[in-house]
Amino acid sequence: MELLITYTLKGLIFPPGLFLLFLLLGLILLRARPRLARLLLWSGLISGYLVSTPYVAGMLSQPLQTYPALIPERVMEQVKQSHAQAIVVLSANRYQQGPEYGRDTVGDATLERIRYGAYLHRLTGLPLLVSGGHVLNSSGDSLAEVMAASLRDDFGVKQVWLEDRSHTTAENALFTEQQLKARGIDTVLLVTHAYHMPRAVMIFEKSGLTVVAAPTKLSVKGQSEMPLFMQWLPSAFAVQDSYVALHEWVGRVWYWLRYGSGW
Numbered sequence: 001m002e003l004l005i006t007y008t009l010k011g012l013i014f015p016p017g018l019f020l021l022f023l024l025l026g027l028i029l030l031r032a033r034p035r036l037a038r039l040l041l042w043s044g045l046i047s048g049y050l051v052s053t054p055y056v057a058g059m060l061s062q063p064l065q066t067y068p069a070l071i072p073e074r075v076m077e078q079v080k081q082s083h084a085q086a087i088v089v090l091s092a093n094r095y096q097q098g099p100e101y102g103r104d105t106v107g108d109a110t111l112e113r114i115r116y117g118a119y120l121h122r123l124t125g126l127p128l129l130v131s132g133g134h135v136l137n138s139s140g141d142s143l144a145e146v147m148a149a150s151l152r153d154d155f156g157v158k159q160v161w162l163e164d165r166s167h168t169t170a171e172n173a174l175f176t177e178q179q180l181k182a183r184g185i186d187t188v189l190l191v192t193h194a195y196h197m198p199r200a201v202m203i204f205e206k207s208g209l210t211v212v213a214a215p216t217k218l219s220v221k222g223q224s225e226m227p228l229f230m231q232w233l234p235s236a237f238a239v240q241d242s243y244v245a246l247h248e249w250v251g252r253v254w255y256w257l258r259y260g261s262g263w
Helices: 002-013 017-028 034-051 054-064 072-082 108-124 143-155 169-182 197-207 228-232 236-259
Strands: 086-090 094-098 103-106 128-131 160-163 187-193 210-216
Touching (some): 017 034, 054 228, 108 128, 128 143, 169 197, 169 236, 187 197
């Protein structure tokens, strides 16, 4: 029930839900409260336009990426210096009942994470743990199970440890720490998207693990060759990027309030 409420609120407060709500309220109040209605309509229109531009999406996303990528040539050196004992890959999404596969498999964001996890595994030889349970329903395989299947079938990683009870990043940390502690492991390479890494590192370290951040899918400021005027043109991709960034900013505030540290 808690997850259902959370996802309902997400639909209302993150784009495009919030801006559509502004527009709907503005139209409803147009006769009874014309000044308030105009304010809501303009607020919905302007804010909706801004978050749909690549420029604003980039401004929201870039400050989240505070952990640099590991340098491939120095990964082994960093592993030795940190005494990392395992690689932990966090789940993101799934491709449900893909007709071409005949089963659930990893979604695009999860695929990006396990691909990098498999790459680090090949470089270091460290054991891999994937973390993710059932999010909105309990049927079918857990996220950890579909991640392990893809690692085995697509990347040739045969031995994968599963943490398949978690629903949130905080639970990823809690249940992963419990499993690794039983194996005598306290230091890990943590794989997730660059925008998600600050919150993930905070909560994993709070759980008692020592973390070496291994972010993937970084966006480098200035790497786009898009002319400036095109950065102000609306784009569906920019809306998605803005959604992800705003979700992460709110998540960081919530974790700071709930768990008391890590901002």
